[in-house]
Amino acid sequence: MNAERSESAVPKAAWFKSSYSTGGGGECVEVATMTASVHVRDSKNLTGPxxxxxxxxxxxxxxLITGPSA
Incomplete structure (x- = not known):
């Protein structure tokens, strides 16, 4: 696991917002799936870690968080 504050090596187009994120400023998580890693960030702080x-x-x-698939 790694938390970075430097400029992202992930292309802007690779990020997508979680379907659980709302427009009300609550749980705003973005994920980018790369070949060797998955990146997660706060969508309200794009330059943050x-x-x-x-x-x-x-x-x-x-x-674990979604449970077994049907």
Missing amino acids: ELAVDPHAWSSFIG
Whole structure:
């Protein structure tokens, strides 16, 4: 896991907002899936830190929070 404050190496077009994010200023998370890592950031702070994790770790995390697929 890595948190970075430097300029993002992730292309602007790669970021997408979570479907759970609302327009009311609440849970605003953006994710960018790259080949070797998945990046997560606060959509209200685009120049702030990004969290970079291994794609397998991200997949496991998503599986834990969403539960088993139907």
